Amino acid sequence: MDAAALQAFLEASVRLGAPLALAALGETISxxxxxxxxxxxxxxxxxxxxxxxxxxxxxxxxAGVLAGAMAGTAIxxxxxxxxxxxxxxxxxxxxxxxxxxxGITGVVYQSVFGATGTALTLPTLPALPLPGLSALxxxxxxxxxxxxxxxxxxxxxxxxxxxxxxxxxxxELRAVGEEPTAADAAGxxxxxxxxxxxxxxxxxxxxxxxxxxLAHAGTFAEGMSAGRGFIAIAVVVxxxxxxxxxxxxxxxxxxxxxxxxxxxxxxxxxxYQLLLAFPYLLxxxxxxxxxxxxxxxxALARPWPPRSGE
Amino acid sequence: xxxxxxxxxxxxxxxxxxxxxxxxxxxxRPGEVHALLGENGAGKTTxxxxxxxxxxxxxxxxxxxxxxxxxxxxxxxAAAGVGMVHQHFTLVPSLTVAENVALGTREGxxxxxxxxxxxxRLTELEQVTGLPVDPGAAVAGLSVGAKQRVEILKAxxxxxxxxxxxxxxxxxxxxxxxxxxxxxxxxxxxxxxVLLIGHKLDEILRVADRVTVLRRxxxxxxxxxxAVDAPGLARAMIGRETTPAARPARVEAGxxxxxxxxxxALGEDGRTAVRDVTLEVHRGEIVGIGxxxxxxxxxxxxxxxxxxxxxxxxxxxPATVSLIPQDRGAGGLVAGFDLAENTALAFHDDDAHRRxxxxxWAAMRGTAHEIVTGFDVRAxxxxxxxxxxxxxxxxxxxxxRELARAPDLLVAENPMRGLDIAAAAFLRxxxxxxxxxxxxxxxxxxxxxxxxxxxxxxxxxxxxLDEVLDLADRVFVLVRGQLxxxxxxxxxxxxxxxxxxxxxxx
Numbered sequence: 001m002d003a004a005a006l007q008a009f010l011e012a013s014v015r016l017g018a019p020l021a022l023a024a025l026g027e028t029i030s031x032x033x034x035x036x037x038x039x040x041x042x043x044x045x046x047x048x049x050x051x052x053x054x055x056x057x058x059x060x061x062x063a064g065v066l067a068g069a070m071a072g073t074a075i076x077x078x079x080x081x082x083x084x085x086x087x088x089x090x091x092x093x094x095x096x097x098x099x100x101x102x103g104i105t106g107v108v109y110q111s112v113f114g115a116t117g118t119a120l121t122l123p124t125l126p127a128l129p130l131p132g133l134s135a136l137x138x139x140x141x142x143x144x145x146x147x148x149x150x151x152x153x154x155x156x157x158x159x160x161x162x163x164x165x166x167x168x169x170x171x172e173l174r175a176v177g178e179e180p181t182a183a184d185a186a187g188x189x190x191x192x193x194x195x196x197x198x199x200x201x202x203x204x205x206x207x208x209x210x211x212x213x214l215a216h217a218g219t220f221a222e223g224m225s226a227g228r229g230f231i232a233i234a235v236v237v238x239x240x241x242x243x244x245x246x247x248x249x250x251x252x253x254x255x256x257x258x259x260x261x262x263x264x265x266x267x268x269x270x271x272y273q274l275l276l277a278f279p280y281l282l283x284x285x286x287x288x289x290x291x292x293x294x295x296x297x298x299a300l301a302r303p304w305p306p307r308s309g310e
Numbered sequence: 311x312x313x314x315x316x317x318x319x320x321x322x323x324x325x326x327x328x329x330x331x332x333x334x335x336x337x338x339r340p341g342e343v344h345a346l347l348g349e350n351g352a353g354k355t356t357x358x359x360x361x362x363x364x365x366x367x368x369x370x371x372x373x374x375x376x377x378x379x380x381x382x383x384x385x386x387x388a389a390a391g392v393g394m395v396h397q398h399f400t401l402v403p404s405l406t407v408a409e410n411v412a413l414g415t416r417e418g419x420x421x422x423x424x425x426x427x428x429x430x431r432l433t434e435l436e437q438v439t440g441l442p443v444d445p446g447a448a449v450a451g452l453s454v455g456a457k458q459r460v461e462i463l464k465a466x467x468x469x470x471x472x473x474x475x476x477x478x479x480x481x482x483x484x485x486x487x488x489x490x491x492x493x494x495x496x497x498x499x500x501x502x503x504v505l506l507i508g509h510k511l512d513e514i515l516r517v518a519d520r521v522t523v524l525r526r527x528x529x530x531x532x533x534x535x536x537a538v539d540a541p542g543l544a545r546a547m548i549g550r551e552t553t554p555a556a557r558p559a560r561v562e563a564g565x566x567x568x569x570x571x572x573x574x575a576l577g578e579d580g581r582t583a584v585r586d587v588t589l590e591v592h593r594g595e596i597v598g599i600g601x602x603x604x605x606x607x608x609x610x611x612x613x614x615x616x617x618x619x620x621x622x623x624x625x626x627x628p629a630t631v632s633l634i635p636q637d638r639g640a641g642g643l644v645a646g647f648d649l650a651e652n653t654a655l656a657f658h659d660d661d662a663h664r665r666x667x668x669x670x671w672a673a674m675r676g677t678a679h680e681i682v683t684g685f686d687v688r689a690x691x692x693x694x695x696x697x698x699x700x701x702x703x704x705x706x707x708x709x710x711r712e713l714a715r716a717p718d719l720l721v722a723e724n725p726m727r728g729l730d731i732a733a734a735a736f737l738r739x740x741x742x743x744x745x746x747x748x749x750x751x752x753x754x755x756x757x758x759x760x761x762x763x764x765x766x767x768x769x770x771x772x773x774x775l776d777e778v779l780d781l782a783d784r785v786f787v788l789v790r791g792q793l794x795x796x797x798x799x800x801x802x803x804x805x806x807x808x809x810x811x812x813x814x815x816x
Contacts, residue, residue, distance in 0.1 A: 166422055166423055167421055167422060167423050168412070168415075168416075168423045170423070171405070171409055171412060171413060171423055172413065172414065174402075174404075174405070175402045175405065175413050178402045178403070178404050178405070179400075179401070179402040179403065181400060182399075182400040182401055182402050182410075182413070183402070183413065183414070184364070184384065185364070185384065185394070185396060185400035186384075186400070186413045186414030187384045187385045187388045187414045188413070188414050295404075298403070298404065
């Protein structure tokens with residue numbers, strides 16, 4: 001691989017990894033509070049459509065990101081209402097929210113823009129090269145010549161790490177995810193903590209969706225989230241519920257996806273569908289080989305209050 | 311009455327068809343240790359959970375230092391100065407001692423969690439209470455007794471005006487109980503109030519200033535310490551007379567049923583939990599093994615009952631071994647199964663309980679019925695699930711089922727724990743009958759007659775030293791995985807305590 005190709009590969013890795021990182025960092029907080037939100041995909045696609053509409057209506061991609069974040073939060077709110085307030089099964093509600101989110105965004109998109117087949121062109125988030133840093137050889141342009149939403153992911157990882165492991169609120173959130181009974185006995189509001197964590201995760205997933213529409217594609221397409229919500233959930237496991245490792249795991253997955261494009265060029269005679277599966281296989285291998293030593297929050301996916309008996 | 315620290319008036323609470331509290335009253339003054347007594351299911355814990363804001367009562371009111379508490383909300387109760395040490399641990403295992411203590415406090419006030427402040431204050435508390443604790447240790451790795459000490463420290467850390475302790479002594483050794491009572495006395499000297507739930511009357515009477523007794527959700531007695539004695543309290547709790555348990559006669563031991571030779575076993579954490587244990591058990595004897603919880607009892611019981619292969623040495627075990635595990639929830643009953651299904655867990659491959667490959671449910675229900683009547687299991691109906699029973703009734707069901715299997719060897723870990731006075735006396739009598747090969751076995755079982763002289767050997771693990779001394783023919787203590795025989799001349803609490811606490815405290 002020559003220098004230009006290497007740089008392109010690194011740039012693609014970060015570009016593909018950033019939306020995953022945003023969604024996975026949010027999911028990390030949600031899971032640390034004991035809620036597995038399979039509806040993350042719904043928040044991402046909602047964020048993509050919200051971002052597209054917001055950017056189109058205002059002409060400002062920044063306003064689009066905000067609209068996307070709100071859409072992602074709203075969809076997470078539906079999940080929180082059923083899975084936490086009404087204490088329904090998290091997996092079932094999450095699946096419904098994902099399927100519903102994919103369906104509704106399709107309907108809204110078609111009713112607003114019609115099924116013309118012509119692609120929508122959106123104002124895009126420009127790359128903001130950071131002075132100095134972006135001039136570093138190879139890594140500089142890849143890491144530091146990106147849209148601001150990517151930098152948000154860089155900043156969030158250490159901030160969320162500090163929040164989780166160094167603040168009172170982080171401790172309370174972890175206790176809710178580990179042993180809600182103990183947290184309740186200590187006077188912590190279990191449901192409220194969980195709802196806020198889920199809404200926060202939806203907010204970030206919405207930004208991830210808006211990033212897809214406004215920084216990657218410059219357009220919206222039905223189903224453009226393309227399973228990233230589920231990959232983000234795997235990335236959380238790969239990153240062992242630690243925001244710093246989750247950021248690395250996101251970039252790792254982004255690199256695997258980018259490598260897949262390179263492989264398509266090298267192995268032209270191999271069916272490309274096989275190569276498309278490469279990042280997923282790599283993730284499976286990484287999960288199987290590496291995860292044995294890590295442990296999910298003990299109360300993950302457990303309803304609160306417990307449904308049976310006292 | 312003026313200036314009551316805690317005043318609970320006409321509190322009622324129903325769970326479905328069960329009336330847990332009906333017109334329960336409690337009044338505790340500042341500066342007293344107030345004992346709350348009652349049988350299992352009498353409503354003691356429910357009443358205290360109402361006080362702490364964890365349960366919303368259906369009726370009645372709660373006042374703390376003259377101020378009325380809202381009907382629900384742990385925060386309001388905590389703000390009023392009520393702290394509780396729960397019967398079941400409310401610790402987060404993956405966090406450290408200090409993190410658990412800090413949980414829900416305003417420690418550090420601002421943004422950053424000031425764990426070093428927690429460490430400091432814990433060290434201060436350690437000096438005041440004389441309680442060793444490592445603030446940086448992960449709770450998951452602590453022994454049960456140490457976890458209990460953390461629970462108590464956690465409550466003290468919040469500087470409560472009113473401290474509620476729900477059966478705090480069950481997992482403590484005798485020295486630790488003394489320590490705890492010392493701490494409680496020093497708390498009430500500061501004009502605080504201690505509410506102590508208990509079931510061992512002599513223990514409670516040592517420390518209490520006043521006593522309230524609940525029976526079936528009602529307050530039936532509220533008196534000063536000087537006006538009550540143990541028999542009177544037992545009468546108030548049960549509603550009738552009890553006969554003191556007779557010390558069993560020593561029976562000539564029969565043939566050997568089990569032999570452990572130099573057995574070693576590993577704990578859950580992979581460390582050696584039992585080392586070099588050699589023990590023979592004969593028919594018709596009760597081998598009593600005392601000791602503070604977490605000294606290898608669990609692992610030795612699993613090896614003795616054939617549930618785990620020893621990591622070292624050899625174990626010769628008989629064909630049928632019954633185990634009454636410590637944790638009845640996880641170890642013996644399936645919460646969602648009804649009484650017949652839980653009975654079937656022990657008899658599913660018993661010839662009398664099947665027709666060909668099918669379970670004979672009529673026979674199974676018959677056996678379940680015998681257990682329920684023989685052991686006085688109070689259930690709303692035989693279709694009731696195990697989880698709908700109170701803790702004590704669950705235990706009776708499990709113990710009844712295991713005895714009904716007519717085992718050659720019975721291994722029991724703290725079988726009386728959580729049983730009320732009447733049930734514990736009943737179970738003691740059953741064990742004594744059983745080792746004599748007496749009618750108890752037939753009565754409880756009905757699962758195949760037992761030839762005379764085929765009484766099982768019984769190994770009784772207990773943290774209650776009195777229980778071991780009362781029941782056992784031979785007495786041992788288990789200390790850090792080693793089995794130490796207590797000589798006949800040393801057969802008393804002090805003699806048992808010496809090897810347990812001789813060198814260092816676990």
